[in-house]
Amino acid sequence: MLAAILSLTILGAVLGAVLGVANRFFHVEGNPLVEEIEALMPGSNCGQCGFPGCAGAAAAIAAGTASPACCPPGGRSLAVTIAQRMGVSLAPGGADDPGPLVADIDESICIGCTRCIRACPTDAILGGPKQIHNVLRDACSGCAQCIDQCPTEAMVMQPVPITLQQWFWPKPALQG
Amino acid sequence: MNEYLLLLLSTALINNVVLVKFLGLCPTMGVSKSVDAALGMGLATTFVITLAAAASWMLEHWLLAPFELGFLRILSFILVIAAAVQFTEMAIRKTSPALYESLGIYLPLITTNCAVLGVALLNVQQGYGFLKSVLFGFGSALGFTIVLLIFAGLRERLALASVPAAFSGAPAAFITISLLSLAFMGFSGLIPA
């Protein structure tokens, strides 16, 4: 009995010591994944994902509680990049995926109040007081923070129109 | 020399740990979705099995047998295996974070890979010497890695096939591994037991 207790204790102690030393040797600082993912996010903290800011979303994605595709402004390309980095597979985008949305201004009802300009985190809206505003499509992150600001509902989110240079063949219908 | 070679061949192919003895099926099904991950898992398991085979031999012959502690065998073997797995896990996390992530939960679960404990216990049962024990462990692990690799290759192709909904995923994988097992039966009788 004593031999059994003693031997197991010694065994445990020796192995524990070895692992302790190994832990010193192979120590890994923090979780680099969260920082890496956060660096990929748009950083506009728009909150469309339901997390408090991009940092929160990055932490949730790294922890596996949020999908890599949870960021609407980042769109498919961001989702794919993150999924690749994490080594997980992404649910294929459905046919109803309209692609990224960007803000658009109905010029006939814009009153030039500049509220949207102040709300825009990327300075994607041009225009001055009492002038009709305009959205720079390339700079719009699609965060939709301007939509609620507009007093006349002139702001709408719309899919980016496909141009000739960007068009490509759809995937052939499944066979077999 | 010939004897050792035959032992290696026999454990790796003819008495394959996965397809003939049906040990270690959990990681075989779990980590066979990509060839790269399968290779990583195979190498990690090879390391653990070989180490565990050596350590368990020492434990058996220097501790358990002299003090007649045979009843502690499983307990102490698991202890050694768990320590080896912990060590491997730390090492992989440090050296290859990508592999660490792709292996996920299956890395710590090498501890519960019955092939590892099975090999250690079979060594005792067969009464192998030290060198043979290590070789038996290594051969088994080699067999495990080979099957994992082949199976991962097959599953990568399976992922591209239009498998009927009722069979997609695990069912098709199980049928595939059973057919693979059928193919391995061709090795039977190669070396008289």
Added chain:
Amino acid sequence: MSGRELFMAAPAPHAHAGADVGRTMRRVQLALLPATLFGFWVFGWPAVNLFVITVAAALLTEAWCQRLRGCESRLWDGSALLTGWLLALSLPPWAPGWIGALGGVIAIALGKQVYGGLGQNLFNPAMVARVALLVSFPVAMTHWVAPLPLGSAGAPGFVEGLRITLGSMPVPDAVTSASLLGHVKTELSRGVDLAQALDAAGGTLSAWHGVRAGSLGETGALLLLLGGLYLLARGVIRWHIPVGVFAGLALPAVVAHALDPAHSLSATTHLASGAVVLGAFFIATDYVTSPNTASGQLLYGLGIGLLTWIIRSWGGYPEGIAFAVLLFNALTPVIDRYCRPRIMGRTRRGAPIRATQGSAE
């Protein structure tokens, strides 16, 4: 003649060479026909019955599975017919009908349709069925009969043949024979020398003209060779796999026979016996389950040949080509992974080649 939506959108190319899957299947079947008819002649009515039952089972299973899946029927593309056909050729000619029927079901259901049908399977369906039958029913699957050509004395008539196939009449003992490989294996395991064993068999087992015991379609090796050459000439198959199989089997056999003629068969005997020719030209070359590249195919063929020789020489089974094919089917994805063609402008490893500025030529 104007207006939109006149022409359906389709990507280039807007031309086609005209090849189709059905044509390939028909050519393979044509190549198999002489050897099959020869098998019918050598083994008589029971063989015909077995063939019909096996092929019918394969076709019915295919139709049933396609119906279950609710996809459009591709029953007549010839692939299920070919699978059943190849399976029938690999069975003992007087095997009971239920063996053929079960084999047909296993081949199509487990070997093919589980994976999604044509082109999706990982293993050769006919060989899956053959190995499954061999492992499950070793007695029935190694019950060989001596050749009793149609019309010869003692050959069963149509009714007798039907009764043999349906199992209501036992196969007469006098007819029972052994295949050459099985005979050699038994004798060697009893410690009998090879020369004696072959002498005792009296040469009838290894007759080159194919009137010998063996499975339904394998005995007419010369006719199979002819069919294989036709497939090569037609471009249906390429030479790499058959040559690989023959070389992989013959080379070690030559060496072993030179070292120990008393216990190892000569290369010619190896090549002419069993299902090597059938396997090399018609089974190992199955597109779906073999590697694509020339180097991969050669490797795959060599592996099958070598493994067949190993199993025949030392294994528990007298014939190993079915196991070897299945095993290398499993290795095909791995082979494909490492044997890839070189991409133009790149090295074999995939890096762009270095530009060498200078005069042309």
Added chain:
Amino acid sequence: MGILDRFLRAAHFSGGVHPDDHKRPAADAPLRVMPPPARVYVPLVQHIGSPARAVVAVGDLVKKGQRIGEPQGAVSAAIHAPTSGRVVAIGDIVAPHPSGLPVRGITIASDGRDEWCELEGCDDPFALDPAEIGRRVAQAGVVGLGGAAFPSAVKLSGGLGARVELLIINASECEPFLSCDDRLMRDRAAEAVDGIAIMLHATGAREARIGIEDNKPEAIAAMRVAVAGQSRIRVEVIPTRYPMGSEKHLILVLTGREVPAEGRPSDIGVVVHNVGTAMAVRNAVRFGRPLVSRLVTVNGACVRQPGNVEVPIGTLAGEVLAFCGGLRADHGGPARLLLGGPMTGMQVPTLEVPVIKGTGGILVLDAAEVGEGEGGPCIRCGDCMRACPVGLLPLEIAARVRAGEVEKAAGFGLVDCIACGCCAYVCPSRIPLVQFFHHAKGELAARARGTQRNETIRTLTRAKAERLERDERDKAEALARRTAASLAAATEAAAAVEKAAARTNEESGACA
């Protein structure tokens, strides 16, 4: 140059296919010149690179050859009026493209006079500086006429920054049905060779080789006669095999050297121009004539009078077909309308699309020529792999694209695919392999754009956040300054008050 030599050359690239060429009788019909139609529709982008900017307004009168579109950016091309008349619209027209999407273009109503504007010619191009030739070619809006429509001036005058040793003239015309280069060489061999000589001078290459497939004996004969006096220009007969006209394959066959992947021919000192381009360069340099028309092969079983036609740029395909006698209704009617050849050409949704600089053919094929048939699943026969002239595994790439694994497909060499169509041409299951590859390439490009966009947005967000922070800080500082100042003032004031009070007290005390 014996048979053995030819055989060795053919062995240089593996793969490729031998489709029925269907070139005759269209190639043998005499060249016709089409008069300008009532209206031309000239897209502002007919080339690889940035679109041109319109420099005319609606209502302007233009002469033939007058510049109406200014190139923008380093890789772009000028656009000229194909005939004289009045600009009636500047806006969207249907692009000659399978998507049927609109493209910005200029519509000109012809005045029927077809008057040239004033042109700046040159009697001795060989006295010109190569850079000047490049400038004139750019002025004339010349682009590669083989189909890709890359601005020629960029390739001509060392724009790629590498020394050119060898000029290869691509006259292989490997696409079935097309014969415009063949016809050009038969009818205008001397002019084409003059153009080649000018190009040779401009590029500074030592020699030029004209690669012609051996199925065009008349063109070979005509070109041999035309180059007779030229020591530095050679006609090379090459075997007929598709895709011989692919730049990299032609170079391989003519020089035995491979262009590095992801690289350009200039990396190995070679530049390739189409023979039609040589003609356009001659016109541009000798006569100052911009590229306002081109030879177009009108062919296919459904065309009444197949042949080659010189067509003003901007003419609608339907009008060209009408000029060739219209369409036949037999053969089961037209199955496909193509711009370009059947292997790489584009199917367009309507006849109302304009001919542009890169349009080498207008084909109306019937069902038999298209070879329509029923498709099926991949049986892994490997025919596509053997047909691929680049050494790819089309079946593996397509399987991965089908499963949505575009990155893995890229790992199989998707970027090296030249979209020649050989794989789909031989596929017994008729899998639309090329469409899979186009889709995957588009998807990858879209993702790259998305990543770039995300990066831009991230930078902008950070910039604005920083600006706001700075504003905030500035404001706070200003406030602090103001407070400090007012505080000081207040203290001073308080001190003064106190002093005053003290004084008062003193005074009062003194009084007391």
